[in-house]
Amino acid sequence: MGKTIAEKIFDAHRVDNPADDVHVIRLDAVFCHEITTPLAIHDLVNRGKDRVFDPDKIKVVIDHVSPAKDSKTAMQGKILREWSRRHNIRDFFDIGRNGVCHAIFPEKGFVRPGFTVIMGDSHTCTHGAFGAFAAGVGTTDLEVGILKGVCAFRDPSTIKINISGPLPEGVYAKDVILSVIGRLGVNGATNRVVEFTGPVIDAMSMESRMTLCNMAIEAGGTSGICSPDRVTIEYLWDFIKDEYASKEEALEDAGRFLSDADAQYDRVIEHDVSSLEPLVTYGYKPDQVKPVREMESIPVDQVYIGSCTNGRIEDLRVAAQVLKGKKISDSVRGVVSPATTQVYRQAMAEGVLKIFLDAGFCVTNPTCGACLGMSNGVLAEGEVCASTTNRNFNGRMGKGGMVHLVSPATAAATAISGFITNSELYKG
Amino acid sequence: MKNFSGNVLFLDGSDINTDEIIPAKYLTENSKQALKPYFLEDIRLEGFNARRDVEGKNIIVTRANFGCGSSREHAPWALEVNNIHLVIAESFARIFRQNMFNCGMMAVELPARTIDDIFKDFAHRETYLETDLDKSVFTITADGRHAKIPFSISNFDRALITTGGWVDYADSKY
Numbered sequence: 001m002g003k004t005i006a007e008k009i010f011d012a013h014r015v016d017n018p019a020d021d022v023h024v025i026r027l028d029a030v031f032c033h034e035i036t037t038p039l040a041i042h043d044l045v046n047r048g049k050d051r052v053f054d055p056d057k058i059k060v061v062i063d064h065v066s067p068a069k070d071s072k073t074a075m076q077g078k079i080l081r082e083w084s085r086r087h088n089i090r091d092f093f094d095i096g097r098n099g100v101c102h103a104i105f106p107e108k109g110f111v112r113p114g115f116t117v118i119m120g121d122s123h124t125c126t127h128g129a130f131g132a133f134a135a136g137v138g139t140t141d142l143e144v145g146i147l148k149g150v151c152a153f154r155d156p157s158t159i160k161i162n163i164s165g166p167l168p169e170g171v172y173a174k175d176v177i178l179s180v181i182g183r184l185g186v187n188g189a190t191n192r193v194v195e196f197t198g199p200v201i202d203a204m205s206m207e208s209r210m211t212l213c214n215m216a217i218e219a220g221g222t223s224g225i226c227s228p229d230r231v232t233i234e235y236l237w238d239f240i241k242d243e244y245a246s247k248e249e250a251l252e253d254a255g256r257f258l259s260d261a262d263a264q265y266d267r268v269i270e271h272d273v274s275s276l277e278p279l280v281t282y283g284y285k286p287d288q289v290k291p292v293r294e295m296e297s298i299p300v301d302q303v304y305i306g307s308c309t310n311g312r313i314e315d316l317r318v319a320a321q322v323l324k325g326k327k328i329s330d331s332v333r334g335v336v337s338p339a340t341t342q343v344y345r346q347a348m349a350e351g352v353l354k355i356f357l358d359a360g361f362c363v364t365n366p367t368c369g370a371c372l373g374m375s376n377g378v379l380a381e382g383e384v385c386a387s388t389t390n391r392n393f394n395g396r397m398g399k400g401g402m403v404h405l406v407s408p409a410t411a412a413a414t415a416i417s418g419f420i421t422n423s424e425l426y427k428g
Numbered sequence: 429m430k431n432f433s434g435n436v437l438f439l440d441g442s443d444i445n446t447d448e449i450i451p452a453k454y455l456t457e458n459s460k461q462a463l464k465p466y467f468l469e470d471i472r473l474e475g476f477n478a479r480r481d482v483e484g485k486n487i488i489v490t491r492a493n494f495g496c497g498s499s500r501e502h503a504p505w506a507l508e509v510n511n512i513h514l515v516i517a518e519s520f521a522r523i524f525r526q527n528m529f530n531c532g533m534m535a536v537e538l539p540a541r542t543i544d545d546i547f548k549d550f551a552h553r554e555t556y557l558e559t560d561l562d563k564s565v566f567t568i569t570a571d572g573r574h575a576k577i578p579f580s581i582s583n584f585d586r587a588l589i590t591t592g593g594w595v596d597y598a599d600s601k602y
Contacts, residue, residue, distance in 0.1 A: 019584035035455050036518040072456040122499040138501035138527035144598040186443050187493040191522050220523055285443060372452040393497060395470035
């Protein structure tokens, strides 16, 4: 019987089966940020187990509140900084060279096809875009990951979503994933891996695949996953060129982690996006989605472009295309947070940041900040934000605030009009 | 081992997320105890008031997909410091469920119909639930009403709650 990508990755990493449907797997990478790691460090110290399984497989960033906004967040950074130094963790990204975790770690080449990755962050499923098994975990799992390099998971049973198109002009990966979540529901992929396949995925950049996999968790999914292919190898080539004689060889090696034609899936869903429109969420759950055109009278107070979902260079370019030569509405505060320092530099070099500034946006440093209402764009009670982030939960961006999730193109068009609006890039 | 018997708090809604259980702005706290007053601060459930209804409760009974959203273990910790060590639901988000057992607490799934019956018979009453871990049975009591409900958890989950959690288990084994 054939196997899925996730099953093949589990087979290659299995250490133990403490119960029939529980697999303890070896980890290739453990990612850490300053919100969920300090309490793991604290507990390890208290237990007299202040050790790390392999300093080269642990990657650390300060991203959620950066720069620190108060004494408490400053302390979280300090704990992480000192711990990284103490254990010779070389890949530690502090302010000035940092970025949102799920944007900076792929950018550094830390995720490869066939890898197993955990992090104390639910959007870790993003990294499945590289053909990896990547899952968000709590602080205790993170702690054991740091100490022993293992983590326990149930069977990686998989939902395959075959996405056919072509994707209409002006409709993006964000709209695709919102449509998938709308179809599956917020509980539709719980305890399942979500494998994205089909011609629309084959044609997507790594940035778009990351946007897609990023929101697998919003349907309850353990990991998003895309088949590793030429696009994956091209993206990673600078980091892996010493390991392979040619790209073909790298591609062949990644081929070990492709689902078999006769693999067994929990469900297979055919998802046609050829007539998909730009989408927006309307409630407090990410599966509450509607076409933008049905929400066009809703005024917004803030537009936020950034996050691990849509803060990469591709996202900023699309928004800038919409904003070029225009001004945002007087009634809107525009905030853009390039996801990483590299994205920031690139956007500056390409003139993208100038377009944002000329349009009236505030350009912040890379940080998660506003997405979860911690800093750099928190909403006041009763305010509304069109946001390229991933969660519209009640209070998410600030107590009493309302969040509408949209693509960067829709966000930019909304900033100009002051109302939720389709961008001119969408011709439908 | 933690205490799995006590008074029941009914949360009649599905998809209660970890942002509602403990909002992100409190994730800057470096102690579990500091989370105590903010538990369920942002939840929107008709007739529910966290300040009034949480005190003195030890068990939550709720609907589907409890604990969805963020991976924050601050959610189980916020339960723990409010003396709630057992959540019974139709289903759980994966990370939340694992976090509960990793902390030596229990997240037990029961069929939707059983959960429905418990709500019908016991919600809006002062309800006490007794857990018999050896026999895997809950006994629910209120106003002379009485129900015995069997449950099952895997041996792995059982090992986590009896050994005190995943850190000691993993460190001794791997």
